[in-house]
Amino acid sequence: xxxxxxxxxxxxxxxxxxxxxxxxxxxxxxxxxxxxxxxxxxxxxxxxxxxxxxxxxxxxxxxxxxxxxxxxxxxxxxxxxxxxxxxxxxxxxxxxxxxxxxxxxxxxxxxxxxxxxxxxxxxxxxxxxxxxxxxxxxxxxxxxxxxxxxxxxxxxxxxxxxxxxxxxxxxxxxxxxxxxxxxxxxxxxxxxxxxxxxxxxxxxxxxxxxxxxxxxxxxxxxxxxxxxxxxxxxxxxxxxxxxxxxxxxxxxxxxxxxxxxxxxxxxxxxxxxxxxxxxxxxxxxxxxxxxxxxxxxxxxxxxxxxxxxxxxxxxxxxxxxxxxxxxxxxxxxxxxxxxxxxxxxxxxxxxxxxxxxxxxxxxxxxxxxxxxxxxxxxxxxxxxxxxxxxxxxxxxxxxxxxxxxxxxxxxxxxxxxxxxxxx
Numbered sequence: 505x506x507x508x509x510x511x512x513x514x515x516x517x518x519x520x521x522x523x524x525x526x527x528x529x530x531x532x533x534x535x536x537x538x539x540x541x542x543x544x545x546x547x548x549x550x551x552x553x554x555x556x557x558x559x560x561x562x563x564x565x566x567x568x569x570x571x572x573x574x575x576x577x578x579x580x581x582x583x584x585x586x587x588x589x590x591x592x593x594x595x596x597x598x599x600x601x602x603x604x605x606x607x608x609x610x611x612x613x614x615x616x617x618x619x620x621x622x623x624x625x626x627x628x629x630x631x632x633x634x635x636x637x638x639x640x641x642x643x644x645x646x647x648x649x650x651x652x653x654x655x656x657x658x659x660x661x662x663x664x665x666x667x668x669x670x671x672x673x674x675x676x677x678x679x680x681x682x683x684x685x686x687x688x689x690x691x692x693x694x695x696x697x698x699x700x701x702x703x704x705x706x707x708x709x710x711x712x713x714x715x716x717x718x719x720x721x722x723x724x725x726x727x728x729x730x731x732x733x734x735x736x737x738x739x740x741x742x743x744x745x746x747x748x749x750x751x752x753x754x755x756x757x758x759x760x761x762x763x764x765x766x767x768x769x770x771x772x773x774x775x776x777x778x779x780x781x782x783x784x785x786x787x788x789x790x791x792x793x794x795x796x797x798x799x800x801x802x803x804x805x806x807x808x809x810x811x812x813x814x815x816x817x818x819x820x821x822x823x824x825x826x827x828x829x830x831x832x833x834x835x836x837x838x839x840x841x842x843x844x845x846x847x848x849x850x851x852x853x854x855x856x857x858x859x860x861x862x863x864x865x866x867x868x869x870x871x872x873x874x875x876x877x878x879x880x881x882x883x884x885x886x887x888x889x890x891x892x893x894x895x896x897x898x899x900x901x902x903x904x905x906x907x908x909x910x911x912x913x914x915x916x917x918x919x920x921x922x923x924x925x926x927x
Contacts (some may be wrong), residue, residue: 507894512866519547521557523678547833549575551897552906553908554883563906563913565898566885569711569801569859570745572770574899583814587806589817609816610771610780613752615761619789622781623804623812627742627768628656630779631705633798634764635660635678638703638736640790642795646701648682648735650692651770652713652740654889655705664705666713667889686716689725696729703736704729705763708754711736711743715854723758730763736787738798742768742779743859746902747819747900750829750857764789773837780806825857827900832858834904838911849873850851857878860896867891872924876917882910 505704522543522742526534537543540697544556551574564571571582578830587602605620624630639645649655649664657661657670663678671677682699684692696704704726710716730737739762744754746767751757755838764787770781791797802808818824836853839862842852868890874884887893 505746506628528656535668537834540878542878547596548761553857554606554735554904560881562881562883563910564883565896565910566883568769568773568885569748569895569897571899572746572824572858573773573815574901575774577773577775577814577818578813579818580775580811583810583817584775589808591806596801597828600804600806600809602813603804604808605805606809606812606816609813610767611818613816613820614782615753617761617784618782619746620785620792622791622798623782623808624779624800625777625802625808626656627740627766627779628661629803630660630742631655631661631664631740631780632658632706632764632782633781634680634703634738634833636798637764637781637787638738638809642702642734643788644700644702644735646680646682646699647678648684648696648699648701648704650684650706650718651686652706652708652709652710652716654710654712655707660683660801660913665889669889684726687719687722688708689719691720691766693725694721695773696726696735701735703738705738705740707740707744708758709744709749711859711861712890713740714863714887714893715859715895717854718758720758723755723760727760727762730851736763738764738766740760740766742766743897744856746770746815747825747828748857748859748897749855750825750832752819752825754856771815772808772811772817774816776811778804778812780812780841792897795809820864824900828858830855831898831900831902831907832860832909835898835902835910836860838907838914839896841911842914842918845915846922849918849922855896858896858898858900858902861887861890862894864892864894869921869926870894872921873917876920876924877914879920880913880917882913882917890923 532907544558546554547557548555553561554564610621611619653666655664708718742762763784765782772778839853849869851865854861877884885895886894
């Protein structure tokens with residue numbers, strides 16, 4: 505039996521972080537850190553910059569779309585600190601005012617008609633809740649997703665994720681899941697009419713699948729097909745929403761309104777993990793009738809609700825969609841110039857607003873570019889199911905001077921990558 509009294513009271517020295525990861529978290533993760541030469545453990549962060557334990561500062565252009573407001577936004581931190589002093593957790597026996605206020609605020613920013621809110625803790629949890637809700641609402645088991653989709657890695661969410669590498673060792677997953685073409689509206693509508701799923705899940709801009717914006721015609725076809733068979737249309741805006749694509753909700757540019765909207769990542773203001781399911785009263789009715797049909801011990805806890813209120817206040821009052829549109833346009837020019845300068849490495853840029861994908865000519869180019877950019881103090885994030893694409897999700901408040909630094913650093917990184925990959 506472990507002697508708890510003998511356990512060390514202080515954290516191990518910083519130089520042992522890689523060994524801690526290897527021994528107690530994942531040998532594979534430790535190997536990835538080593539291959540990327542990412543051995544400087546993160547220590548502090550502010551705005552668009554992370555400082556490692558070595559004192560080196562890195563500009564953060566990725567972090568899986570969490571830091572739309574940057575690291576440690578003062579308004580979000582203040583809201584969380586204030587709540588922490590009053591009540592950090594919840595009994596779940598008495599009602600919670602912070603959760604009710606956060607739900608009202610989020611519903612007020614959602615498209616007209618979506619006024620019911622359930623808070624959860626992660627994007628995958630929101631997807632799982634939407635799966636249950638769709639089945640309960642329609643009485644059907646089947647589900648549909650688009651080719652290239654990513655909706656999470658829990659069992660139900662993974663069933664809707666178009667990634668064989670993540671599915672291979674953990675099947676069988678949910679039966680009756682339909683894969684729809686991403687760019688063929690007619691065929692997608694035919695398959696929906698034939699199989700009549702409970703719900704169709706889509707991302708307005710696919711993230712992990714390579715940063716592919718959905719065409720308006722495709723979204724309209726999905727909406728019409730769902731209406732014809734009584735299926736729910738679920739917009740997964742966990743990455744794309746809250747202003748990142750230059751509009752508060754990315755699906756509004758597609759000319760459709762979903763029955764269910766999923767939010768997450770930036771919803772906690774980059775301070776706390778929180779996600780949400782937002783739905784029409786009709787779609788949400790099973791959860792209205794039976795509040796225990798789906799619940800979460802920590803979903804909508806007071807600290808998470810405070811973070812949501814702080815984040816939504818910034819998004820609304822500081823015009824985060826406008827900032828994201830401007831930062832994204834400037835960053836796209838930087839990436840377009842990189843593509844022009846290094847055609848042997850890069851094929852093009854896709855995306856909307858501050859949600860961009862740099863498409864490499866080969867997957868090893870993206871891997872080498874991540875390593876070389878890190879040496880230039882720029883943090884990049886890959887697309888998990890499209891390894892030849894680097895995903896750029898900067899803060900909407902990325903400064904002009906920071907962007908100039910990024911451009912110079914990326915060109916130096918490209919030169920290093922070209923040298924390292926030369927035959």
